[in-house]
Amino acid sequence: MSKLSEDDIEKRLLQFPDWEYYDDAIHAEFEFENFKDCFSAMSRIAFECEALNHHPNWFNVYNILTISLSTHDANGVTSRDFKLAEAIEAIVEPDEE
């Protein structure tokens, strides 16, 4: 899977307003009502990760979830990261397209 160019990443990010690109990865932060809702989303995301065989660097404090996605082999961002970001969005923002 080849690394996407910065231009390509920025173009794709127009569809992902929660996400930004820096340090060779795409990053987002989500806030939930409480820890239970946050951890529930993390559990659902974990199943998607297993299905896609692609896994986030993530960090949780109480109701905040911070996620970074990159593709290790490519040393940067590939379409696999956007596929997982799309699955994550469907879980955390189910009402948005």
Ligand SMILES: C[C@H](O)[C@H](O)[C@H]1CNC2=NC(N)=NC(=O)C2=N1
């Ligand atoms: C062998 C296996 O395909 C790789 O280690 C997968 C697993 N999950 C992964 N997750 C992420 N975020 N990037 C990867 O490059 C990656 N590689």
